[in-house]
Amino acid sequence: MGVVLLADDDRAIRTVLTQALTRAGCRVRATGSANTLWRWVEDGEGDLIVTDVVMPDGDGLDLLPAIRRKRPDLPVIVMSAQNTVMTAIRAAEAGAYEYLPKPFDLKEVLAHVKKALDGRGGRTDETPEPGGRDETMPLIGRSPAMQDVYRIMARLMTTDLTVMINGESGTGKELVARALHNFGRRKSGPFVAVNMAAIPRDLIESELFGHEKGAFTGATDRAQGRFELAQGGTLFLDEIGDMPPEAQTRLLRVLQEGEFTTVGGRAPIRADVRIIAATHQDLRELISEGRFREDLFYRLNVVPIRLPPLRERVEDIPDLARAFLRRAESEGLPRKTISAKALDVLRGQSWPGNVRELENLMRRLAALCADEMIDAAVVETELAARPSSAADGDRDGGGTLSTAVESHLRRYFALHGDALPPAGLYDRILREVELPLIALTLSATRGNQLKAADLLGLNRNTLRKRIRDLDIPVTRGKKLM
Known part of the structure; x- marks a missing residue:
């Protein structure tokens, strides 16, 4: 070659x-x-x-x-x-x-x-001039999942392409948006963030595009919208899935025509902004429900970036935990370090609140832990005090069965650190799934093994053998669920 x-x-x-x-x-x-x-x-x-x-x-x-x-x-x-x-x-x-x-x-x-x-040629992209960068990068993580994010971001630094960031709440979508701005060609301009879910629906158009005096009741003066405030810089539209239909139509026009008008105004204003949008929702599902414009989706989804949840990057937890403790110290909280066993405990959690939940935990530990070294017992105690909805986030209706099993396995591997679990993992995991499946099915059929076998799609003799092997108690006529 x-x-x-x-x-x-x-x-x-x-x-x-x-x-x-x-x-x-x-x-x-x-x-x-x-x-x-x-x-x-x-x-x-x-x-x-x-x-x-x-x-x-x-x-x-x-x-x-x-x-x-x-x-x-x-x-x-x-x-x-x-x-x-x-x-x-x-x-x-x-x-x-x-x-x-x-x-x-x-x-x-x-x-x-x-x-x-x-x-047979290098990239011809225009490269930005060095200097003027904020070297304190908020994004932390060396996992393969984050490396994919970094590489996409690096390719976007010299462009004004519209970006769609998708990720669960607490994964750091705004941090990615700020990094794209701070290291891009518009870094000298403003970065303006607006959360669609935090603004009353009837005020979103005014917030985005501004309004003229007298445009509606209470509009006593002309007001600039976020597009005007972001001129020359970046406009970050968070939770774009919550944007009402009327605002979606106006936003589509901005993306198509490169200009907008204020509410109550007639003169078009050129939109010199880069758009970065973000959502935790499935926009394609919203499109099928008629709640989001398909043409707007394709205008926004020019370059998609998926931010992985923390459970998909557990190897980043030690770096994140230490960084959050250093940040807490810089903000005036006592200096703390964390033990290796405590980090193993953190790696074994599901983290439904993602990086934000981990950061809040480390702040609490920095403030409340009496010793300089945070050990495993302190972490376990603090985790046990979490609300049940957070502790059981992916067990009680928060995801599919495969997601719950994956989360369980991640915790299982994390608890063994660098060593592998004992042999026989396949049979052990199958038993953990099979036992509650058969027990709950028997409970639902009030101990009727014939009905349970039919419901499970098993031969009756096979079911009886599994009941014996798994030592599952059978009580006729009693529903336990």
Whole structure:
């Protein structure tokens, strides 16, 4: 396919990638030195670079601007074990063709290599000027789920594309929106956020587009709307699914025509804003119910970003917990640390309130824990005091059976830390599901095994054997539910 210049100070990674790339038809030159890589670039060698960030004699990202100036058509794929959103953003700003977090998926690396070599050219996106950035990044997490989010965000920094962020309450949708603004081309403009669910429906149009004096009862003066306040910057429309139909129509016009009028006004006003929307609802379901415009959905859903719930990124909980304790300390609460066993307890929870719930818990622990070290017993006590609706969020009508089973398994694996659970997991989990299923079915049929077998779709003899094996008590004529 072409010549790949591979730079990584880890000999094992160089060996694995060299073998895989060679099998894929590439010729490979590999080094653990940034200086050697640059010499190859100066000599005109290679059709593609695959480089680590941190090397003994330099930083792969620091080389990128020079590579782009020297050979603008040479694509560069950056790999890094520093799996933060800032690494992804730095790679995008420096003009990387792609950013891949370590540990990487070999098939994914090969797919990007093939795509880059087929294209034979680096990205031509305009890159923002460095400087003026807020380095205190609120997004935390090194999990694969968050890496996917970071890579999408990094690609969006140099664009004004409309973004739709979807995620459960408490996952950090506004943090993503603010990051897209703070690191984008509109960072010098205002960031204006408005929550559709927090505004009375009859006032939403006025809030968004402003109104003229006398436009309605109580409009004693002209008032600017959020679109005017966000001119030159970003307008974040949170809980867009709660927008009433009339406002949806006006918003669609803004997206189509690039202008709007105030309530009671006639003169069009140019809308110089980037739109980022967010919702925890399924907008396609709202469309089928006639509660959300399909044409507006497609205008907003140009680039979708799905934020994973905390239960899908439990490996991020230790970093999040420590960061929230540091934040609490910076706000005047006592300095606290947290034990490894306490973190294991946190990883074993379902977190229906997601990152926001975890942050609130860490603030309470920082304020109330008497010792500097927060141990497992303190965490368990505080968790036990949570409202039952929070503690049982995904057990009492909050999701599907598969979601509940998944949550249970995540807690089970988390409690074992880095070690694997004992062997026989498949049979053990099946028993945990089968026992209540049969017991509750027998209860519903008042102990009638023939009816229970029919309801379960089992042979009666099979049901009897399972009742014996699972030691399930059978009481005729009594319904336990």
